Amino acid sequence: MVVWHRIRKDFPVLDQLYEGKILIYFDSACMSLKPKQVWETIEYYYRYLGACGGAGRSTHSLGTETSLLAEEARDKVAKFINAKDSREIIWTRNATEGLNIAANSISITKNQNIVTTSLEHHSGMLPFYERAKKVGSEFRIVNASKDGRFDLSDFEKKIDDNTRIVSLVHASNVTGTIAPLKEIIEIAHEHNALVISDEAQYAPHAPLDVKKLDVDIAVLSMHKACGPSGMGVLYGKYDLLEEMDMFFVGGDVIEDVVYKDGKIIPKYLPPPHKFEAGLQNYAGMMGVGAAVDYLMNIGMEEVHNREQSLLRKLLRGMLDLEGIEIIGSTELKNRAALVSFRPKSDVVSHNDVSMYMNDMLPQHRIMMRAGNHCVHPFAYSIGMNPGKGEGSVRASLYIYNTFDEIEVFLGALEDFLRTIG
Numbered sequence: 083m084v085v086w087h088r089i090r091k092d093f094p095v096l097d098q099l100y101e102g103k104i105l106i107y108f109d110s111a112c113m114s115l116k117p118k119q120v121w122e123t124i125e126y127y128y129r130y131l132g133a134c135g136g137a138g139r140s141t142h143s144l145g146t147e148t149s150l151l152a153e154e155a156r157d158k159v160a161k162f163i164n165a166k167d168s169r170e171i172i173w174t175r176n177a178t179e180g181l182n183i184a185a186n187s188i189s190i191t192k193n194q195n196i197v198t199t200s201l202e203h204h205s206g207m208l209p210f211y212e213r214a215k216k217v218g219s220e221f222r223i224v225n226a227s228k229d230g231r232f233d234l235s236d237f238e239k240k241i242d243d244n245t246r247i248v249s250l251v252h253a254s255n256v257t258g259t260i261a262p263l264k265e266i267i268e269i270a271h272e273h274n275a276l277v278i279s280d281e282a283q284y285a286p287h288a289p290l291d292v293k294k295l296d297v298d299i300a301v302l303s304m305h306k307a308c309g310p311s312g313m314g315v316l317y318g319k320y321d322l323l324e325e326m327d328m329f330f331v332g333g334d335v336i337e338d339v340v341y342k343d344g345k346i347i348p349k350y351l352p353p354p355h356k357f358e359a360g361l362q363n364y365a366g367m368m369g370v371g372a373a374v375d376y377l378m379n380i381g382m383e384e385v386h387n388r389e390q391s392l393l394r395k396l397l398r399g400m401l402d403l404e405g406i407e408i409i410g411s412t413e414l415k416n417r418a419a420l421v422s423f424r425p426k427s428d429v430v431s432h433n434d435v436s437m438y439m440n441d442m443l444p445q446h447r448i449m450m451r452a453g454n455h456c457v458h459p460f461a462y463s464i465g466m467n468p469g470k471g472e473g474s475v476r477a478s479l480y481i482y483n484t485f486d487e488i489e490v491f492l493g494a495l496e497d498f499l500r501t502i503g
């Protein structure tokens with residue numbers, strides 16, 4: 083049994099009074115808070131190791147321990163997402179870097195096309211858009227409905243035998259909707275297209291099984307999963323990683339660089355190292371290892387169920403309030419634990435709501451994100467105009483949030499709406 087108030091104690095950041103007020107953190111979709119197990123692990127690296135890892139390089143004691151711990155962390159991530167082999171796990175700085183590597187390292191010709199959706203985060207859309215532009219391939223967009231859902235028949239229409247890549251977000255960071263990824267992968271694979279899934283908002287919150295999904299590439303944002311900032315992961319099927327080009331080159335990715343007759347002949351290492359140029363963030367890797375240990379100790383099924391109960395209270399409470407528009411679906415089914423909304427008002431904006439919550443409450447600071455959450459195309463598709471500063475506020479939940487916090491938030495939102503009439 084998970085004792086949730088003890089879990090919360092692992093996040094001492096929530097114990098402080100910030101300028102005299104209690105903190106309520108509703109911005110985990112942007113970045114999660116970090117449990118002490120993670121920063122204690124990072125401290126271990128800096129206090130006792132501080133050296134570089136990397137096979138066959140600094141083979142002294144500190145280097146060897148660093149390498150072993152970093153590789154152990156890779157094994158833990160492989161287990162976390164049920165990858166077949168740890169060599170399928172590439173360290174990145176964030177999900178964006180993983181998406182850029184995928185977009186630029188998969189071979190594609192101008193006769194082929196890339197399919198993506200209107201609900202993508204800019205990080206899941208722009209790398210593919212730019213690659214398509216460079217190569218001259220067609221860039222196709224499947225439109226999400228106004229409530230952020232997909233119709234599988236739209237994928238059937240857009241994906242054909244010339245589709246090389248299908249890139250899509252598993253859980254939306256604006257609407258929270260969960261895409262029917264398994265079914266989309268099946269459609270794509272019937273046409274031999276590769277599927278890249280953006281797991282930034284899914285993997286931290288529910289069990290992810292890349293083998294069962296049969297996804298070709300998945301990118302994760304480990305800083306949203308209790309991990310250190312500046313850490314992400316790219317998972318890829320090993321054969322595909324072998325086939326893909328390097329993205330960054332330099333030190334640490336090569337077996338040898340022969341110099342003969344005035345020419346160089348580089349020989350690159352196999353995956354995962356061929357994608358990890360230069361010295362790495364060893365402290366970050368170990369911190370990610372501690373983060374996935376932490377989440378797996380709780381159990382991802384437990385994490386998911388807890389968040390769904392919190393979400394139920396949040397969404398039901400918000401649906402009872404007049405004066406706000408919820409962006410995307412108002413249903414609980416197939417939804418990540420976040421709600422984006424804006425006041426129905428000509429006088430106040432989404433920014434006013436977030437400022438009120440952070441600065442104006444007598445005893446609390448409720449921290450949320452306001453803006454368009456890096457998903458402008460979807461905003462335009464539902465009639466909002468990010469160019470004119472229109473946007474929404476997002477309340478996003480994680481394992482350390484409580485029902486009491488949701489109560490405080492709903493009360494504060496009701497007060498805010500009352501004061502603006």
Ligand SMILES: Cc1ncc(COP(=O)(O)O)c(C=O)c1O
Pocket residue numbers: 111112175176177178179203205206251253254255280282283302303304314
């Ligand atoms: C759905 C989605 N994809 C990609 C990203 C980018 O993640 P990162 O900051 O790790 O690059 C985010 C970040 O919020 C996101 O929500």
